[in-house]
Amino acid sequence: MGNNIMRRWPALMPVAISVLLYAFTVIVQPSALNWTAVTSIVMLTLLLSFASAGQTLVLIGGGMDFTVGAVMSASAILTAAIMNSQDGRFLPAFGAVMVMSVAIGLLNGVCTVKIGLPPLIVTMAISNVVSRLQYILTQGSPLGYASPAFIRTVTSQLFGVVPSLTLYALVLFPLMFYILNRSRLGHQVYLVGNNPVAARLNGIGVNKVVILTYVISAVFSGFTGMLGAAYMQSAKCQMFDEYAYNSLIAVIVGGTALTGGVGTYTGTIAGALLMVVLNNTLTTPALQLTPPMRNILLGLVMVLLLILYNRGKAVRQ
Secondary structure, X not given: OHHHHHHHOXXXXXXXXXXXXXXXXXXXXXXXXOHHHHHHHHHHHHHHHHHHHHHHHHHHOOOOOOOHHHHHHHHHHHHHHHHOOOOOOHHHHHHHHHHHHHHHHHHHHHXXXXXXXXXXXXXXXXXXXXXXXXXXXXXXXXXXXXXXXXXXXXXXXXXXXXXXXXXXXHHHHHHHHHHHHOOHHHHHHHXXXXXXXHHHHOOOOHHHHHXXXXXXXXXXXHHHHHHHHHHHOEOOOOOOOHHHHHHHHHHHHOOOOOOOOOOXXXXXXXXXXXXXXXXXXXXXXXXXXXXXXXXXXXXXXXXXXXXHHOOOOOOOO
16 A cells, blocks of 8 residues: 555655654754745755756656756856856856757767667766866866846745745746656657657657757756856856756655656655755754764665665566
């Protein structure tokens, strides 16, 4: 019965665990119960949800994208460099970021389907190249800052309560739900992830679908990197590299199978919430955990979650 509930409502368990973790955090440190802390959790969850959107599509299609963090960092650097603290430069920055993101997504997809290497190896190699290029471009120093107007669209609060970043969610969330649940591409991605041979026999261009998932993933990562530049106000090399790992874990604990063909974006959002709340709990001052101990505990918890969430998952035949 438990497995059936998790399959029908994959977001249920991550949300439940998140609530319990936050309650534990408040118990050990009552000062953690405040609106500023809640707002911070919401904003970080939204950023991770945006970054994990494309990763969800790639994983359902049977792939894996480890360039998410590198694309985010490179996009943040481009955004800060082009805007350089001046309003009115959003469109040039957006255009540059999209061109770069599409190029990286195409490279990921083409190399994956043409070379035949595991997606993990291909995307990690490309991620390393993108990261090295960041240092060549910046010489290791910040090149500028996001524009004040753009920063306000991300960090201000509507009516003094709701983070303005939620306005982006009102666009990006429905877009991702449409791609996965209503579009022809979404149906094809599920078919390819379940059984690429059967999908090909049904007339689906498997290689084209796989390449498109990587392009969409890079586009989501690129735009999230822009939002990240506004959230942090400036940008530096590899500042979002951990999102490659975090987005993958968020997608998996949200119910998407590593074997492909199974997953929902609702589950991914819940998985992102769990990742943020877990990290928030481990960094609670009252626990007095050293950084090495936090990393060890985080790794152990992630292993347990991966074991839990991949039990009983459907596997491609």
